[in-house]
Amino acid sequence: MAISKSIEEILVAWDKAPKKKVTIIHHGFDLPYFSHADDERVTGLRRKYDLNASSYPVVGVISRYTDWKGIQFIIPAFKSLLSKYPNAHLILANAKGDYAREIKTQLNTLPRGSYTEIGFEADLAALYRLFNVYVHAPIDAYSEAFGQTYVEALATGTPSVFTLSGIAREFIRDRENAVVVEYKNSDQIFRGLCDILENKELSKALIAGGRESIQQFSIGKYMQELETLYLHP
Secondary structure (H helix, E strand, O other): OEOOHHHHHHHHHHOOOOHHHOOEOOOOEOHHHHHOOOHHHHHHHHHHOOOOOOOOOEEEEEOOOOHHHOHHHHHHHHHHHOOOOOOOEEEEEOOOOOOHHHHHHHHOOOOOOOEEEEOOOOOHHHHHHHOOEEEEOOOOOOOOOOOHHHHHHHHOOOOEEEOOOOOHHHHOOEOOOEEEOOOOOHHHHHHHHHHHHHOHHHHHHHHHHHHHHHHHHEHHHHHHHHHHHHHOO
């Protein structure tokens, strides 16, 4: 069973598995959990992480510190964003991993108080809603086997800048449900952030398109496909 077409390609083209033996079943999500985080929970997180009313825009990243996640290309983009939005704030959640030294070296070039590192936050849905814009930028098409964060971000209605890896290759469409940028390209990430923040119609379209496009990843559909595979082969 493959969780994405990327994994199917790896199994068939790289590992030489017979294609007829591979079934693609995407992950399923509790979509209402992500879409129904109330304002009180979001306000609670603003207090928890000491974000004041002037902290705008809040740019979110939820990704462990490893090189193939591409955080090293997001930080320079955020640094450029500060020239236009001096009160911008970068939140890095799941902030640990084998690339931490390199990431922290980059973070040390940012102004004091312009970013927050979060090791773990249990209220994931509210955390996404805390962000004005979200970024996920893996460095190639196969870095992510699936990439749950693509679905989670859009389910919460957070306009996003993405590179295409894992499941994103199958359903993310530029300017329809996210802004798509090239791999390892800080300048494009910066411009994508600016486009979302400065074009309200684009932002609204991405939110609506994102929520519509992730309905295919419901937990009900996932369970149905599993039952079909195992009970009615």
